Every structure is written in C-alpha cells, then in structure tokens.
Amino acid sequence: MCGIVGFLDKTSNEGTTVGQTILKMLTALEVRGPDSAGVALFGPPENSGFVVRVKLGEHGDFEEKGTFIAKRVQEFGSVGEVKTTAEYLRFVIDLRGEPTSLASFIESLEDGIEVVSMGRMLEVVKQVGSPQNLEATYGVSAFLGTHGLGHTRLSTESRVDLSHSQPFWAHGYPDLAIVHNGHITNYHKMRRRYEQHGVKFYTENDSEIIGVYLAERLSQGLTLRETLDASLIDLDGSFSYLVATPDAIGFAKDPFAFKPLLFTETDTFVAVATEEIAIRSAFDGAYEVREAQAKDVRIWQR
Template structure:
C-alpha cells in the first residue's frame, strides 16, 4: 500500500497553509501506511535550510551540539533548532552541498542529512501522521507546495532513514514520494553505485530521486525527466516529485497503483485515494485517475509561468 499525497498552490506568489493541507491529506491515508509518515514542504525560508537526522533513538542532545559545531566550522550558520530526532540548520549559503553533507555525517554513523534546499524541508516520523504535528508542528507550515507519504513497508526495514519522502542527496530541493515497487532497483542501484553515488537505504523508492537528479543534471527539464522515468523504471508506481519551482506525478505502464488528480484555478491536489481529497476540500471538484505512463507537471508562476501537460 503506502499513501501518497500532494498539494500545489497555482496562484501567483501563492503562499497558503500547505502544512495543514498536507497533514489533512495524510491523516486520511494514515491507514494505507501505519509504519511511518513524512512530508516535503516548500516555502521561502530565510536562508538555506538543512534538516539532519541525528539518530534513531536515545539522547541526541550532545550529538546535536556536535553536528551544529561541525556545521559552524564549515559555513555561517544563521539558526539551529532541535525537533525530536532532527536538527534544523539555517545556513547563509553553501558552495559544496555534497561535501557539507558528508562532513556532518562523519559525526556519527546514524547522522543523515535528510534535506537541503532553498525552499525544501523534509520531516519524517515513525507511526501515524499525527506524530508529524507533535514533533514538527506541521500544520503551522506555510508555503507553495508539498508532497507527503504514509508507509506500509514491504521490502525494507522500518526506521526514520527508510521513511519517505526521499531527498535526492546532493541535489537541492528535489524530493519524491512513491507508492509501488521499482523492480529494476538492484540493476539501477548497481549502475549508480559504480559511478560513486551513495545509497542511504535499502528502500527501492530511493532510486527514483537519484534517477531524476541524474537526468536533470544531464540537462533534462523536470517534466522531461519524469517522462523519461516511465521508460526507464520498471515495476508498479505512482510517484510524486517536487523541486523548488515544480511539482508533478508519473504513472507506471500498467496502471498498477492508484492516483487521483484534481485541479482547480487555484490549486492541484493529488492522492492515491479520493477520500483524502474529499475530506480536505469542500465544494465541487472534478477528480480523475490518470492513465498508464501518464506524466503531468506544474510550474510555479514565479519560476517563469510555464505549464506542461
């Protein structure tokens, strides 16, 4: 199973209660994935935001201090905040994202940078979506768009690290959520590992972010990268992806996983069960299920106002 949800505010410079909306969508789909819940949200923070998982359990206070100290040695840190198992850092800027990430991760094997972005922030917790509210106050988050996930693990272990959304390590602001199985995962993983790309988990969904980051690094626009993925990824999938300016979905060649779409003048909402949309939004909204291999992407007006079908 797994629940996937997405929300995108289409209004020019639209900033709305994206945290509250994603939380509502996720709460309805909590039963599709009781193992963990997470969200990737996009806003305009005061600097470059880094979210770091300090560990899976225990007293993480000393480790938070150590990671913060390591960050200060490397760049100017504007703010630090500990939320549950996570440390949130606001940086002025970063020259080498990957080098910074690896430097923080040398503090302890359980330390993992879960997101870096000018607009992206990823939060994940074990258990129900309600825990995202308790730990991070998700509903207070305002921004332009977001994607979320509730996980029912079928192929890898249940911990914070294996939870979704996945950030594409090293690529600012790119995140994905996935329902399904990528059956050529091992083949793709081997190919990427031979090129020196590190996988952080044994979760097959992680490869989607790595794939998109790779395609976009080769020069493909976001929507074209999604389109290419439908040819290159095998298995069953409905996945959502987002960057600082874009938001979209892709469906597998056999329509094996559900996805419901609704779009109005103001917003786009996606969920793999319509019940999430109907419990979150009032009014008459037309909903439909995309076809096999279908890809659709939306771009923020401030990012050039481009819209692709």
C-alpha cells in the same frame, strides 16, 4: 499499499497553510500506511542560504549531538536558526561551497547521522508512526509554503525506521523530493550501476532510487518533463510517484497502471492523491477528480 499526496497552491507567493493541507490529506490515507508518515514542504525561499535537516541517529542525547554539529558546520558558512526537535537538527546556513561537501561532512561526524533534506525551500520531516504523531512531534501544520508532498508507508521489502520512510530527498541535489507508491523491480540492477559510479545509498528501500535517478537526469540537463518521460522507460515495476522542485510538482504513472493516483486542478490549487478521499478531506466545494491513465506524466508549474 502506501499513500501519497501532493498539493500546489496557485494563489499566493507568500505561502499558504501547506503543512495543514498536506496533513489533512495524509490523515485520510493513514490506513494505507500505518508504518510511517512524512512530508516534504516548500516554504518561501530562504534568502540567507540553505535549510538543512539532519537525522541525529536512532539513540543518544539528540540535543548534545545537534549543538555539536551546528558548531562544526560553521566552517562551511555562518549558521543560524539552530533547533533540535526529537531526532532532528534543523539549521540555516549561508553556504560557501558545494551542498554535497557539507552533507558528506555532516554525515562523517558520527555513524547514523543523515542529512534528510537540504535546499533553499525544501524541508523533509518524517518518522515512524502516524500522521498524528508527526504533527504532535513537529507541528507540521504550522508550516507555511507554496507546495508539498506527503507519504504514509506500509513497508513491504525493507525495514521500518526514519531513514527508510518517505519522502526521499534526492541526496546531494538541493530542493528535489519524491514520494512513491509501488515497487521498482529493476532497483537492484540500477543500484549496482549507480554504486559503481560512487553514488551512496542510505536505505534498502527501492523508492530511494527514484530520487537518485531524477537527480541524475536533471543534472544531465533534461527538463523536468523530459526526466519524468524518460523514467517511464528506465524504471520497471509498479509505480505512481510524485516529484516536487522549487517551482513545480509532477507525477508519473507506470505503463500498466498498477497503482492508483487521482488528481484535480482548479483555479486556485492542484491536488494529487492515491485516493480521492484524501482530496475531499482537505478541500470543500465543487471540483472534478480523475484517475491518471497508464504512462501519464503531468507537471504543474508555479
């Protein structure tokens, strides 16, 4: 099971109510994934630097930890908009140096700390529980932006906690996020290969490898389309996954069409979801929805 959704607004650069739209779509798919819910939202570019979202661990005084980290990261650049909500710290940093160095530094400060997302536009918020809980804790519906992804999770292989929830940020690669429905069967083999090259994995969730893989391919200079096409050969198993970058969303569906994925495109928006009910819950009016075929790769650029 699991439910995945994606939305891209074509009308405005200032940002529409992307948080509200993704939340509506996600709520319709809650029954597919009662374990956890999460969103990856792209706002207007943060000119002053990178938005960083940090998971502060499972227990402890989150406020205190948040303040401590916000202070320590000042050696990487000037820090603003510091806010701790539940187990998340969010801040904006005018970063000097590499995003990966900052992420490693933050994660070295204490066990259980993880940089959940980093980018000029991307913000990932996820937690155990329903989309309603996500809204109650973080008010994601207030988020304005241009596009985003969402995920409701039914865990099959790995544990249920915040880190194992989706969307996954492709750690170290700013502004790249994925959501996945399915099962990557060559996960262990691929993971061993990546680990031999020093890539750090944060979870036992097979979906995490998709972000790692896409980031690797994009870093090699492949375009987003070439990357998604290559994934159809390199990833085994069942998958419909969505990817979002600063200016696009896209999807790829496995060669056996094991997992559902439906999409629609109108003059004003693009919507993709595991079930049409998610699209119909968020958008009124007349438009046609179709299921993607096996091996389908589609990308919508803003």
